[in-house]
Amino acid sequence: MSLQHALLTSLLEKPSSGYELARRFDKSIGYFWHATHQQIYRELARMEEQAWVKSYDAEGGRAGKRQFEVLAAGKEELRNWASQSSEPSELRDELFLKLRADAAIGSLGLEQEIARRMQLHQERLQTYKDIELRDFSKPKLSREAKIRHLILKAGISLEESRIAWSKDALTTLK
Amino acid sequence: MSLQHALLTSLLEKPSSGYELARRFDKSIGYFWHATHQQIYRELARMEEQAWVKSYDAEGGRAGKRQFEVLAAGKEELRNWASQSSEPSELRDELFLKLRADAAIGSLGLEQEIARRMQLHQERLQTYKDIELRDFSKPKLSREAKIRHLILKAGISLEESRIAWSKDALTTLK
DNA sequence: CCACCCATGTAACTAGTTACATGATTTC
DNA sequence: GAAATCATGTAACTAGTTACATGGGTGG
Numbered sequence: 001m002s003l004q005h006a007l008l009t010s011l012l013e014k015p016s017s018g019y020e021l022a023r024r025f026d027k028s029i030g031y032f033w034h035a036t037h038q039q040i041y042r043e044l045a046r047m048e049e050q051a052w053v054k055s056y057d058a059e060g061g062r063a064g065k066r067q068f069e070v071l072a073a074g075k076e077e078l079r080n081w082a083s084q085s086s087e088p089s090e091l092r093d094e095l096f097l098k099l100r101a102d103a104a105i106g107s108l109g110l111e112q113e114i115a116r117r118m119q120l121h122q123e124r125l126q127t128y129k130d131i132e133l134r135d136f137s138k139p140k141l142s143r144e145a146k147i148r149h150l151i152l153k154a155g156i157s158l159e160e161s162r163i164a165w166s167k168d169a170l171t172t173l174k
Numbered sequence: 175m176s177l178q179h180a181l182l183t184s185l186l187e188k189p190s191s192g193y194e195l196a197r198r199f200d201k202s203i204g205y206f207w208h209a210t211h212q213q214i215y216r217e218l219a220r221m222e223e224q225a226w227v228k229s230y231d232a233e234g235g236r237a238g239k240r241q242f243e244v245l246a247a248g249k250e251e252l253r254n255w256a257s258q259s260s261e262p263s264e265l266r267d268e269l270f271l272k273l274r275a276d277a278a279i280g281s282l283g284l285e286q287e288i289a290r291r292m293q294l295h296q297e298r299l300q301t302y303k304d305i306e307l308r309d310f311s312k313p314k315l316s317r318e319a320k321i322r323h324l325i326l327k328a329g330i331s332l333e334e335s336r337i338a339w340s341k342d343a344l345t346t347l348k
Numbered sequence: 349c350c351a352c353c354c355a356t357g358t359a360a361c362t363a364g365t366t367a368c369a370t371g372a373t374t375t376c
Numbered sequence: 377g378a379a380a381t382c383a384t385g386t387a388a389c390t391a392g393t394t395a396c397a398t399g400g401g402t403g404g
Binding site (some may be wrong): 034093103 | 206208269275278287290322323328346
Binding site (some may be wrong): 191192193196197211212215216219220236238239240325 | 382383384386402
């Protein structure tokens with residue numbers, strides 16, 4: 001159950017409330033592992049049952065706000081999980097299914113959709129490059145920063161390859 | 175529900191039994207949209223209820239073997255679904271979560287895992303390139319072949335970019 | 349005082365995975 | 377006659393999505 005481990009990591013970086021985690025997931029980790037607030041609250045509750053995390057009323061915040069932090073068992077679990085191997089994910093993109101459908105039943109005008117996506121990928125690429133410039137352009141980076149940069153670069157090359165593919169696809173389909 | 179539409183496409187290409195679909199999903203569509211036989215049988219049953227497909231006892235095959243084919247309503251549904259836009263998928267790779275965990279709690283020896291994956295990606299790339307050479311190296315391809323080639327090329331460039339990324343990651347982590 | 353954001357949750361559903369089960373036919 | 381493959385399914389579970397619900401605090 002990877003979301004739990006994503007949350008553990010995020011909580012180690014900074015103890016937070018469920019709401020804050022949900023907000024932070026919109027950026028950083030959320031770029032490659034999206035989760036809704038409902039899911040996050042559920043997993044936090046489960047992890048508290050398993051004693052991987054503990055929570056207490058946040059003093060500075062509003063009424064009802066709960067702050068979570070990772071317990072030793074949670075850290076151990078994270079270490080354990082992270083050192084096991086796992087399979088790379090598939091592409092699993094509906095667009096490919098739609099292309100196959102197009103091939104099977106005749107032209108469906110997918111060019112529009114591909115063009116729309118190409119633009120979207122260009123925007124994302126720009127966002128990632130802005131982050132890169134802002135956070136990782138210094139000559140000496142800490143180990144942590146280098147690793148984050150690595151993840152960002154995976155995103156950048158994915159977007160670049162999608163843009164190139166889109167161009168190819170538009171040429172082929174026109 | 176994309177699996178249903180993947181099955182409709184596959185059945186349009188060739189009417190088949192659930193078993194045959196499951197086998198075919200191991201190749202072709204399965205490269206980017208994996209499904210188990212349990213899921214396939216369930217979705218076929220649902221589509222029959224909705225009258226998107228019909229089935230009958232296969233004459234040539236063994237006892238109990240059911241052949242499925244797409245009805246007009248199913249084809250209409252597929253056309254409709256395929257012409258709607260959809261969002262590109264995330265990366266959602268556990269490895270990135272593990273890298274973040276490594277950054278948060280200290281070195282976990284992920285180099286091994288990255289090296290293992292790099293080899294895996296190289297093997298996949300080779301498989302894809304073999305298919306490309308076998309099926310798409312003729313100068314004149316049909317529209318259908320061109321589209322299939324396009325999908326394959328997406329796989330090729332994904333694997334290439336993963337291999338390049340792995341090299342970078344190994345250099346950074348060492 | 350109204351809109352917006354902070355903050356937490358429940359409920360119902362859909363999609364995907366894992367484990368188990370059964371029997372027929374072909375091949376060695 | 378045993379093993380492998382063909383062929384279909386049920387059941388239980390896990391993960392993720394969508395819809396609904398509630399109330400407090402802040403800024404205009």
